[in-house]
Amino acid sequence: MKKLIINADDFGLADGCNRGIIDAMKNGIVTSTTVMINMPKAVEAIDLAKKVGIKEMGVHLTLTCGKPLLSKEEVPSLVDENGRFYRRVAKLLPLVNLEEVEKELRAQIDEFLKTGLKLTHLDSHHHVHMYDGIKEIVSKLAKEYCVSVRHPDEKTKEYLSKLGIRTTDFFSMNFYGKDATLENLKRIIKQFPEGTIEIMTHPAYVDEKLKNISSYNVNRAKELEILTSVEIKEWIEKEGIKLINFTGLEV
Incomplete structure:
Protein backbone atom coordinates (compact mmCIF):
# COMPACT_ATOMS: atom_id res chain seq x y z
CA MET A 1 0.00 0.00 0.00
CA LYS A 2 1.10 3.53 -0.73
CA LYS A 3 1.09 5.77 2.33
CA LEU A 4 1.01 9.44 1.49
CA ILE A 5 2.00 12.47 3.57
CA ILE A 6 0.96 15.82 2.14
CA ASN A 7 2.89 18.40 4.15
CA ALA A 8 2.11 22.11 4.05
CA ASP A 9 5.22 24.21 4.60
CA ILE A 29 -5.84 16.07 1.65
CA VAL A 30 -3.11 17.90 3.57
CA THR A 31 -2.19 15.65 6.50
CA SER A 32 0.71 17.52 8.08
CA THR A 33 2.23 20.96 8.45
CA THR A 34 5.44 22.57 9.66
CA VAL A 35 5.46 25.88 11.49
CA MET A 36 7.98 28.70 11.12
CA ILE A 37 8.04 29.33 14.83
CA ASN A 38 10.26 32.42 14.50
CA MET A 39 7.74 34.35 12.40
CA PRO A 40 5.36 36.98 13.88
CA LYS A 41 2.26 35.06 12.74
CA ALA A 42 3.37 31.78 14.34
CA VAL A 43 1.46 32.41 17.59
CA GLU A 44 -1.76 32.99 15.65
CA ALA A 45 -1.06 29.88 13.59
CA ILE A 46 -0.73 27.72 16.69
CA ASP A 47 -3.92 29.20 18.17
CA LEU A 48 -5.84 28.45 14.96
CA ALA A 49 -4.55 24.87 14.96
CA LYS A 50 -5.59 24.30 18.56
CA LYS A 51 -9.07 25.73 17.90
CA VAL A 52 -9.74 23.17 15.15
CA GLY A 53 -8.31 20.25 17.12
CA ILE A 54 -4.89 19.88 15.52
CA LYS A 55 -2.65 18.47 18.23
CA GLU A 56 0.64 17.84 16.45
CA MET A 57 2.86 19.22 13.73
CA GLY A 58 6.48 19.67 12.70
CA VAL A 59 8.88 22.59 12.84
CA HIS A 60 10.00 24.30 9.64
CA LEU A 61 13.49 25.16 10.86
CA THR A 62 14.36 28.61 9.59
CA LEU A 63 17.67 30.33 8.90
CA THR A 64 16.70 32.33 5.79
CA CYS A 65 13.48 34.19 6.65
CA GLY A 66 12.60 36.73 9.32
CA LYS A 67 14.60 37.13 12.51
CA PRO A 68 16.17 34.54 14.82
CA LEU A 69 14.61 33.80 18.17
CA LEU A 70 17.96 34.47 19.79
CA SER A 71 19.45 37.96 19.91
CA LYS A 72 21.74 39.09 17.11
CA GLU A 73 24.54 39.21 19.69
CA GLU A 74 24.09 35.48 20.29
CA VAL A 75 24.04 34.51 16.60
CA PRO A 76 25.98 37.25 14.75
CA SER A 77 27.04 35.02 11.86
CA LEU A 78 23.42 34.26 10.95
CA VAL A 79 22.13 37.81 10.53
CA ASP A 80 22.69 40.99 8.54
CA GLU A 81 23.22 44.49 9.92
CA ASN A 82 19.50 44.75 10.66
CA GLY A 83 19.45 41.57 12.73
CA ARG A 84 17.55 39.61 10.10
CA PHE A 85 18.42 36.26 8.55
CA TYR A 86 20.02 36.40 5.12
CA ARG A 87 17.31 35.54 2.59
CA ARG A 88 19.52 33.32 0.41
CA VAL A 89 21.30 30.12 1.38
CA ALA A 90 24.23 31.11 -0.85
CA LYS A 91 24.75 34.22 1.28
CA LEU A 92 24.34 32.38 4.59
CA LEU A 93 26.62 29.38 4.11
CA PRO A 94 30.01 31.13 3.72
CA LEU A 95 29.38 33.14 6.90
CA VAL A 96 27.75 30.60 9.15
CA ASN A 97 29.07 29.57 12.56
CA LEU A 98 27.72 26.08 13.22
CA GLU A 99 27.63 26.50 16.99
CA GLU A 100 25.30 29.44 16.46
CA VAL A 101 23.18 27.36 14.07
CA GLU A 102 22.70 24.69 16.70
CA LYS A 103 21.77 27.23 19.37
CA GLU A 104 19.18 28.91 17.14
CA LEU A 105 17.63 25.71 15.80
CA ARG A 106 17.41 24.25 19.30
CA ALA A 107 15.73 27.47 20.42
CA GLN A 108 13.17 27.12 17.63
CA ILE A 109 12.33 23.54 18.63
CA ASP A 110 12.10 24.45 22.30
CA GLU A 111 9.87 27.43 21.51
CA PHE A 112 7.52 25.11 19.64
CA LEU A 113 7.42 22.63 22.51
CA LYS A 114 6.19 25.40 24.81
CA THR A 115 2.93 25.39 22.81
CA GLY A 116 2.01 21.99 24.22
CA LEU A 117 1.58 20.47 20.76
CA LYS A 118 3.33 17.24 19.85
CA LEU A 119 6.42 17.58 17.64
CA THR A 120 6.17 15.13 14.74
CA HIS A 121 9.16 15.96 12.56
CA LEU A 122 11.66 18.49 11.29
CA ASP A 123 12.16 20.04 7.88
CA SER A 124 13.59 23.40 6.89
CA HIS A 125 13.01 26.56 4.91
CA HIS A 126 14.91 26.41 1.63
CA HIS A 127 16.01 22.89 2.66
CA VAL A 128 18.97 24.27 4.62
CA HIS A 129 19.28 20.96 6.47
CA MET A 130 20.57 19.24 3.33
CA TYR A 131 23.84 21.19 3.48
CA ASP A 132 26.98 19.83 5.16
CA GLY A 133 27.34 21.03 8.71
CA ILE A 134 23.70 21.97 9.14
CA LYS A 135 22.64 18.45 8.17
CA GLU A 136 24.65 17.00 11.04
CA ILE A 137 23.15 19.48 13.51
CA VAL A 138 19.56 18.77 12.48
CA SER A 139 20.21 15.04 12.65
CA LYS A 140 21.64 15.43 16.14
CA LEU A 141 18.55 17.37 17.22
CA ALA A 142 16.22 14.82 15.60
CA LYS A 143 17.78 12.01 17.59
CA GLU A 144 17.70 14.06 20.76
CA TYR A 145 14.02 14.94 20.36
CA CYS A 146 13.12 11.52 18.86
CA VAL A 147 11.45 12.81 15.70
CA SER A 148 11.48 12.15 11.96
CA VAL A 149 13.17 14.35 9.36
CA ARG A 150 12.32 15.20 5.75
CA HIS A 151 14.91 14.11 3.21
CA PRO A 152 15.18 16.65 0.34
CA ASP A 153 17.55 14.42 -1.65
CA GLU A 154 18.92 10.90 -1.74
CA LYS A 155 22.20 11.89 -0.07
CA THR A 156 20.32 13.23 2.94
CA LYS A 157 18.04 10.19 2.98
CA GLU A 158 21.04 7.86 3.08
CA TYR A 159 22.63 9.89 5.88
CA LEU A 160 19.46 9.86 7.98
CA SER A 161 18.93 6.15 7.42
CA LYS A 162 22.46 5.30 8.58
CA LEU A 163 21.76 7.17 11.82
CA GLY A 164 18.45 5.38 12.34
CA ILE A 165 16.42 8.57 11.90
CA ARG A 166 12.96 8.00 10.47
CA THR A 167 12.15 9.49 7.09
CA THR A 168 9.87 8.63 4.19
CA ASP A 169 10.81 6.25 1.40
CA PHE A 170 10.23 8.95 -1.19
CA PHE A 171 9.95 12.74 -1.30
CA SER A 172 8.77 15.15 -3.99
CA MET A 173 9.03 18.94 -4.22
CA ASN A 174 7.61 18.95 -7.75
CA PHE A 175 4.08 20.12 -6.89
CA TYR A 176 5.23 23.71 -7.17
CA GLY A 177 4.94 26.74 -9.41
CA LYS A 178 3.74 25.95 -12.92
CA ASP A 179 3.73 22.27 -11.95
CA ALA A 180 1.11 22.80 -9.24
CA THR A 181 -1.65 21.16 -11.27
CA LEU A 182 -4.11 18.40 -10.52
CA GLU A 183 -2.73 16.13 -13.21
CA ASN A 184 0.84 16.60 -12.06
CA LEU A 185 -0.12 15.81 -8.48
CA LYS A 186 -1.66 12.54 -9.64
CA ARG A 187 1.44 11.86 -11.76
CA ILE A 188 3.77 12.41 -8.80
CA ILE A 189 1.81 9.99 -6.62
CA LYS A 190 1.54 7.34 -9.32
CA GLN A 191 5.24 7.40 -10.20
CA PHE A 192 6.34 6.05 -6.83
CA PRO A 193 6.08 2.36 -5.93
CA GLU A 194 4.56 1.16 -2.68
CA GLY A 195 5.94 2.76 0.46
CA THR A 196 5.73 6.10 2.21
CA ILE A 197 5.74 9.27 0.16
CA GLU A 198 5.96 12.91 1.26
CA ILE A 199 4.85 15.68 -1.08
CA MET A 200 5.76 19.25 -0.16
CA THR A 201 3.00 21.84 -0.65
CA HIS A 202 2.34 25.55 0.06
CA PRO A 203 -1.42 26.20 0.14
CA ALA A 204 -2.58 29.70 1.08
CA TYR A 205 -5.09 32.45 0.55
CA VAL A 206 -3.12 35.11 -1.26
CA ASP A 207 -3.31 38.78 -0.33
CA GLU A 208 -1.02 41.78 -0.67
CA LYS A 209 0.71 41.04 2.64
CA LEU A 210 1.71 37.58 1.47
CA LYS A 211 2.86 38.97 -1.88
CA ASN A 212 5.11 41.39 -0.01
CA ILE A 213 6.59 38.63 2.14
CA SER A 214 7.07 35.85 -0.39
CA SER A 215 7.97 35.75 -4.07
CA TYR A 216 6.06 32.48 -4.24
CA ASN A 217 2.50 33.70 -3.87
CA VAL A 218 -0.15 33.41 -6.60
CA ASN A 219 0.44 29.70 -7.11
CA ARG A 220 -0.23 29.07 -3.42
CA ALA A 221 -3.92 29.77 -4.05
CA LYS A 222 -3.88 27.34 -6.95
CA GLU A 223 -2.35 24.70 -4.71
CA LEU A 224 -5.08 25.26 -2.12
CA GLU A 225 -7.81 24.84 -4.72
CA ILE A 226 -6.36 21.54 -5.93
CA LEU A 227 -5.62 20.14 -2.48
CA THR A 228 -9.21 20.73 -1.33
CA SER A 229 -10.90 19.63 -4.55
CA VAL A 230 -13.46 16.84 -4.59
CA GLU A 231 -11.68 15.30 -7.54
CA ILE A 232 -8.35 14.71 -5.78
CA LYS A 233 -10.06 13.34 -2.67
CA GLU A 234 -12.12 10.89 -4.73
CA TRP A 235 -9.09 9.90 -6.82
CA ILE A 236 -6.97 9.09 -3.75
CA GLU A 237 -9.77 6.98 -2.32
CA LYS A 238 -10.24 5.18 -5.65
CA GLU A 239 -6.49 4.45 -5.87
CA GLY A 240 -6.49 2.93 -2.38
CA ILE A 241 -3.86 5.34 -1.07
CA LYS A 242 -3.68 5.78 2.69
CA LEU A 243 -3.23 9.35 3.92
CA ILE A 244 -0.97 9.56 7.00
CA ASN A 245 1.18 12.11 8.81
CA PHE A 246 4.71 11.75 10.18
CA THR A 247 3.43 10.02 13.30
CA GLY A 248 2.50 7.19 10.94
CA LEU A 249 6.18 6.52 10.29
CA GLU A 250 6.51 5.30 13.85
CA VAL A 251 4.20 2.37 13.23
Whole structure:
Protein backbone atom coordinates (compact mmCIF):
# COMPACT_ATOMS: atom_id res chain seq x y z
CA MET A 1 0.00 0.00 0.00
CA LYS A 2 1.10 3.53 -0.73
CA LYS A 3 1.09 5.77 2.33
CA LEU A 4 1.01 9.44 1.49
CA ILE A 5 2.00 12.47 3.57
CA ILE A 6 0.96 15.82 2.14
CA ASN A 7 2.89 18.40 4.15
CA ALA A 8 2.11 22.11 4.05
CA ASP A 9 5.22 24.21 4.60
CA ASP A 10 5.30 27.79 5.92
CA PHE A 11 2.63 27.64 8.66
CA GLY A 12 3.05 30.92 10.54
CA LEU A 13 4.51 32.87 7.61
CA ALA A 14 1.40 35.02 7.05
CA ASP A 15 -2.32 35.13 7.79
CA GLY A 16 -3.10 33.81 4.31
CA CYS A 17 -0.81 30.81 4.82
CA ASN A 18 -2.31 30.09 8.22
CA ARG A 19 -5.90 30.11 6.98
CA GLY A 20 -5.09 28.23 3.81
CA ILE A 21 -3.19 25.47 5.57
CA ILE A 22 -5.93 25.00 8.16
CA ASP A 23 -8.55 24.71 5.41
CA ALA A 24 -6.36 22.29 3.45
CA MET A 25 -5.98 20.10 6.54
CA LYS A 26 -9.63 20.20 7.60
CA ASN A 27 -11.27 20.08 4.16
CA GLY A 28 -8.61 18.65 1.88
CA ILE A 29 -5.84 16.07 1.65
CA VAL A 30 -3.11 17.90 3.57
CA THR A 31 -2.19 15.65 6.50
CA SER A 32 0.71 17.52 8.08
CA THR A 33 2.23 20.96 8.45
CA THR A 34 5.44 22.57 9.66
CA VAL A 35 5.46 25.88 11.49
CA MET A 36 7.98 28.70 11.12
CA ILE A 37 8.04 29.33 14.83
CA ASN A 38 10.26 32.42 14.50
CA MET A 39 7.74 34.35 12.40
CA PRO A 40 5.36 36.98 13.88
CA LYS A 41 2.26 35.06 12.74
CA ALA A 42 3.37 31.78 14.34
CA VAL A 43 1.46 32.41 17.59
CA GLU A 44 -1.76 32.99 15.65
CA ALA A 45 -1.06 29.88 13.59
CA ILE A 46 -0.73 27.72 16.69
CA ASP A 47 -3.92 29.20 18.17
CA LEU A 48 -5.84 28.45 14.96
CA ALA A 49 -4.55 24.87 14.96
CA LYS A 50 -5.59 24.30 18.56
CA LYS A 51 -9.07 25.73 17.90
CA VAL A 52 -9.74 23.17 15.15
CA GLY A 53 -8.31 20.25 17.12
CA ILE A 54 -4.89 19.88 15.52
CA LYS A 55 -2.65 18.47 18.23
CA GLU A 56 0.64 17.84 16.45
CA MET A 57 2.86 19.22 13.73
CA GLY A 58 6.48 19.67 12.70
CA VAL A 59 8.88 22.59 12.84
CA HIS A 60 10.00 24.30 9.64
CA LEU A 61 13.49 25.16 10.86
CA THR A 62 14.36 28.61 9.59
CA LEU A 63 17.67 30.33 8.90
CA THR A 64 16.70 32.33 5.79
CA CYS A 65 13.48 34.19 6.65
CA GLY A 66 12.60 36.73 9.32
CA LYS A 67 14.60 37.13 12.51
CA PRO A 68 16.17 34.54 14.82
CA LEU A 69 14.61 33.80 18.17
CA LEU A 70 17.96 34.47 19.79
CA SER A 71 19.45 37.96 19.91
CA LYS A 72 21.74 39.09 17.11
CA GLU A 73 24.54 39.21 19.69
CA GLU A 74 24.09 35.48 20.29
CA VAL A 75 24.04 34.51 16.60
CA PRO A 76 25.98 37.25 14.75
CA SER A 77 27.04 35.02 11.86
CA LEU A 78 23.42 34.26 10.95
CA VAL A 79 22.13 37.81 10.53
CA ASP A 80 22.69 40.99 8.54
CA GLU A 81 23.22 44.49 9.92
CA ASN A 82 19.50 44.75 10.66
CA GLY A 83 19.45 41.57 12.73
CA ARG A 84 17.55 39.61 10.10
CA PHE A 85 18.42 36.26 8.55
CA TYR A 86 20.02 36.40 5.12
CA ARG A 87 17.31 35.54 2.59
CA ARG A 88 19.52 33.32 0.41
CA VAL A 89 21.30 30.12 1.38
CA ALA A 90 24.23 31.11 -0.85
CA LYS A 91 24.75 34.22 1.28
CA LEU A 92 24.34 32.38 4.59
CA LEU A 93 26.62 29.38 4.11
CA PRO A 94 30.01 31.13 3.72
CA LEU A 95 29.38 33.14 6.90
CA VAL A 96 27.75 30.60 9.15
CA ASN A 97 29.07 29.57 12.56
CA LEU A 98 27.72 26.08 13.22
CA GLU A 99 27.63 26.50 16.99
CA GLU A 100 25.30 29.44 16.46
CA VAL A 101 23.18 27.36 14.07
CA GLU A 102 22.70 24.69 16.70
CA LYS A 103 21.77 27.23 19.37
CA GLU A 104 19.18 28.91 17.14
CA LEU A 105 17.63 25.71 15.80
CA ARG A 106 17.41 24.25 19.30
CA ALA A 107 15.73 27.47 20.42
CA GLN A 108 13.17 27.12 17.63
CA ILE A 109 12.33 23.54 18.63
CA ASP A 110 12.10 24.45 22.30
CA GLU A 111 9.87 27.43 21.51
CA PHE A 112 7.52 25.11 19.64
CA LEU A 113 7.42 22.63 22.51
CA LYS A 114 6.19 25.40 24.81
CA THR A 115 2.93 25.39 22.81
CA GLY A 116 2.01 21.99 24.22
CA LEU A 117 1.58 20.47 20.76
CA LYS A 118 3.33 17.24 19.85
CA LEU A 119 6.42 17.58 17.64
CA THR A 120 6.17 15.13 14.74
CA HIS A 121 9.16 15.96 12.56
CA LEU A 122 11.66 18.49 11.29
CA ASP A 123 12.16 20.04 7.88
CA SER A 124 13.59 23.40 6.89
CA HIS A 125 13.01 26.56 4.91
CA HIS A 126 14.91 26.41 1.63
CA HIS A 127 16.01 22.89 2.66
CA VAL A 128 18.97 24.27 4.62
CA HIS A 129 19.28 20.96 6.47
CA MET A 130 20.57 19.24 3.33
CA TYR A 131 23.84 21.19 3.48
CA ASP A 132 26.98 19.83 5.16
CA GLY A 133 27.34 21.03 8.71
CA ILE A 134 23.70 21.97 9.14
CA LYS A 135 22.64 18.45 8.17
CA GLU A 136 24.65 17.00 11.04
CA ILE A 137 23.15 19.48 13.51
CA VAL A 138 19.56 18.77 12.48
CA SER A 139 20.21 15.04 12.65
CA LYS A 140 21.64 15.43 16.14
CA LEU A 141 18.55 17.37 17.22
CA ALA A 142 16.22 14.82 15.60
CA LYS A 143 17.78 12.01 17.59
CA GLU A 144 17.70 14.06 20.76
CA TYR A 145 14.02 14.94 20.36
CA CYS A 146 13.12 11.52 18.86
CA VAL A 147 11.45 12.81 15.70
CA SER A 148 11.48 12.15 11.96
CA VAL A 149 13.17 14.35 9.36
CA ARG A 150 12.32 15.20 5.75
CA HIS A 151 14.91 14.11 3.21
CA PRO A 152 15.18 16.65 0.34
CA ASP A 153 17.55 14.42 -1.65
CA GLU A 154 18.92 10.90 -1.74
CA LYS A 155 22.20 11.89 -0.07
CA THR A 156 20.32 13.23 2.94
CA LYS A 157 18.04 10.19 2.98
CA GLU A 158 21.04 7.86 3.08
CA TYR A 159 22.63 9.89 5.88
CA LEU A 160 19.46 9.86 7.98
CA SER A 161 18.93 6.15 7.42
CA LYS A 162 22.46 5.30 8.58
CA LEU A 163 21.76 7.17 11.82
CA GLY A 164 18.45 5.38 12.34
CA ILE A 165 16.42 8.57 11.90
CA ARG A 166 12.96 8.00 10.47
CA THR A 167 12.15 9.49 7.09
CA THR A 168 9.87 8.63 4.19
CA ASP A 169 10.81 6.25 1.40
CA PHE A 170 10.23 8.95 -1.19
CA PHE A 171 9.95 12.74 -1.30
CA SER A 172 8.77 15.15 -3.99
CA MET A 173 9.03 18.94 -4.22
CA ASN A 174 7.61 18.95 -7.75
CA PHE A 175 4.08 20.12 -6.89
CA TYR A 176 5.23 23.71 -7.17
CA GLY A 177 4.94 26.74 -9.41
CA LYS A 178 3.74 25.95 -12.92
CA ASP A 179 3.73 22.27 -11.95
CA ALA A 180 1.11 22.80 -9.24
CA THR A 181 -1.65 21.16 -11.27
CA LEU A 182 -4.11 18.40 -10.52
CA GLU A 183 -2.73 16.13 -13.21
CA ASN A 184 0.84 16.60 -12.06
CA LEU A 185 -0.12 15.81 -8.48
CA LYS A 186 -1.66 12.54 -9.64
CA ARG A 187 1.44 11.86 -11.76
CA ILE A 188 3.77 12.41 -8.80
CA ILE A 189 1.81 9.99 -6.62
CA LYS A 190 1.54 7.34 -9.32
CA GLN A 191 5.24 7.40 -10.20
CA PHE A 192 6.34 6.05 -6.83
CA PRO A 193 6.08 2.36 -5.93
CA GLU A 194 4.56 1.16 -2.68
CA GLY A 195 5.94 2.76 0.46
CA THR A 196 5.73 6.10 2.21
CA ILE A 197 5.74 9.27 0.16
CA GLU A 198 5.96 12.91 1.26
CA ILE A 199 4.85 15.68 -1.08
CA MET A 200 5.76 19.25 -0.16
CA THR A 201 3.00 21.84 -0.65
CA HIS A 202 2.34 25.55 0.06
CA PRO A 203 -1.42 26.20 0.14
CA ALA A 204 -2.58 29.70 1.08
CA TYR A 205 -5.09 32.45 0.55
CA VAL A 206 -3.12 35.11 -1.26
CA ASP A 207 -3.31 38.78 -0.33
CA GLU A 208 -1.02 41.78 -0.67
CA LYS A 209 0.71 41.04 2.64
CA LEU A 210 1.71 37.58 1.47
CA LYS A 211 2.86 38.97 -1.88
CA ASN A 212 5.11 41.39 -0.01
CA ILE A 213 6.59 38.63 2.14
CA SER A 214 7.07 35.85 -0.39
CA SER A 215 7.97 35.75 -4.07
CA TYR A 216 6.06 32.48 -4.24
CA ASN A 217 2.50 33.70 -3.87
CA VAL A 218 -0.15 33.41 -6.60
CA ASN A 219 0.44 29.70 -7.11
CA ARG A 220 -0.23 29.07 -3.42
CA ALA A 221 -3.92 29.77 -4.05
CA LYS A 222 -3.88 27.34 -6.95
CA GLU A 223 -2.35 24.70 -4.71
CA LEU A 224 -5.08 25.26 -2.12
CA GLU A 225 -7.81 24.84 -4.72
CA ILE A 226 -6.36 21.54 -5.93
CA LEU A 227 -5.62 20.14 -2.48
CA THR A 228 -9.21 20.73 -1.33
CA SER A 229 -10.90 19.63 -4.55
CA VAL A 230 -13.46 16.84 -4.59
CA GLU A 231 -11.68 15.30 -7.54
CA ILE A 232 -8.35 14.71 -5.78
CA LYS A 233 -10.06 13.34 -2.67
CA GLU A 234 -12.12 10.89 -4.73
CA TRP A 235 -9.09 9.90 -6.82
CA ILE A 236 -6.97 9.09 -3.75
CA GLU A 237 -9.77 6.98 -2.32
CA LYS A 238 -10.24 5.18 -5.65
CA GLU A 239 -6.49 4.45 -5.87
CA GLY A 240 -6.49 2.93 -2.38
CA ILE A 241 -3.86 5.34 -1.07
CA LYS A 242 -3.68 5.78 2.69
CA LEU A 243 -3.23 9.35 3.92
CA ILE A 244 -0.97 9.56 7.00
CA ASN A 245 1.18 12.11 8.81
CA PHE A 246 4.71 11.75 10.18
CA THR A 247 3.43 10.02 13.30
CA GLY A 248 2.50 7.19 10.94
CA LEU A 249 6.18 6.52 10.29
CA GLU A 250 6.51 5.30 13.85
CA VAL A 251 4.20 2.37 13.23
